[in-house]
Amino acid sequence: MLNKLQVSTSESYLSSAGEQSLLRPVWVVGQADIGLHNLLCDSLLAAGCQVSHVADCAQLGSAALQQAELLFVFVGGMADHSLYAQVGGLLRSAPQLSVIPVVAYDDQARAAALLELGCVDYLLAPFSAAQLSALLGRQAAASTAEESFVSCSPAGRRLLAMAQRVAQTRAPILIGGETGTGKEMLARYIHRFSAERNAPFIAVNCAAIPEQMLESILFGHERGAFTGAVTAQPGKFELANGGTLLLDEIGELPLGLQAKLLRVLQERRVERLGGRREIELDVRIIAATNRDLQAEVAAGRFRADLMFRLDVLPLSISPLRERREDILPLTRRFIRQFAPQESADELLTRDACSALLSHDWPGNVRELENTVQRALVLRKGLFIQAQDLGLSSPAGLVEAPALSLVPGDEGRAALRASGKWAEYQHVLDTIRRFGGHKAKAAASLGMTPRALRYRLSAMREQGLSIPL
16 A cells, blocks of 8 residues: 655755755655655655655556666565566666665665666665665756766676766866767766865866867966967866866877876876976866777787876766667757757657657767658658658768678678777768768767777778778
8 A cells, every 4th residue: 555655845965065956756665664665754844855654565656667767666575577577677667767766885786787777876774864865866966967868778787887986086087978969968967976076077088178278278388388288377287177077089198298197197296388386186087988988908009007097987878779779868858958849758750750760870969860850850740750861871872881801701700790880881881972072071970080090000900991
């Protein structure tokens, strides 16, 4: 029988963030005669949550699940198969729901298994008011963060849970993932959850800046340091002091600058070009790359000591083809972004949904965003049909010939297994679509011509024949 507790207020107190934010109802699943159960309900009420409880997950109706944002479930006394089946069912039927298992200190293995299943966090019992308040703060911040991800898939939910944890440290973070997966968005998400959320967030794309300018942009310069330096300028490290500095496409950084960057990271101080004064730094460093840095180290293109310095807390974003549960929610989010007057739930036809789910998305989330934006402009009726998406090869364009690989089928299989095959094919298709004009192709791919040259060079080194 459902027991509705009195709602003390609609505001949730966030002691860690110093903010207030509206929360949807919170559900607690477990036996009502358990002392910890009552303590949790009382603590949630004291924190300003709307609390309801049931004895078993099966008692939760679909309407309740759609309204709720948080669900605490006591795992003690539940058999593993029953627990995992019930929690998995909840996550599938209500992907917006954050399921938080409450586990004893000696039962953390089950919590780890539930995190793998898709839970975003867990609460150790017995817990303190400070621990519960911190957890509620993380969840409320996740629901209100402008940069929050769409993460209906278990892989996406695990990534965000890990991002929230590493945000509490000042150790360097390395984000890996294919082009277009949203590495900068994840970096902003981490900054949003850090204690320095109100401090600057500065992003530098190491592949988008000419090599001769990159050192000055990173470290700053004094007046007269070089020809054209008519005024002194602070570098990105100085501008990010006290906050977060994102070094995007770190794999494109020239070797000479890698040594200087390593020195700055080790000494935590920077000296402007042409200057004599060292500036103390307190900066969180997040690096992002679409390259395999270990392979780059083996090839002599990246310093091993710099990689170890950056790779303290590694995070990896799965490509969109490996988390298809996120495709339709992302599509609806982009529709709301580009056409807020439209109903995102009603605009997509069934055949359009099928086309979206069957596409491999070599350009990942960036390609999906561009596809949705194009479909909204070019659709021929009130709804988005499969043909409006333009996912098949457009008529009149020359089909890209098959890539020839060296050495033979073994290399082909390795490339396909690594997920690079689709990325490389997408690059070649884009270049051919623009008639071999690499600057236009680079702009379409969301990279600079210099970064595209690096990409083509890496493709040749993989044994690809590029007839361009």
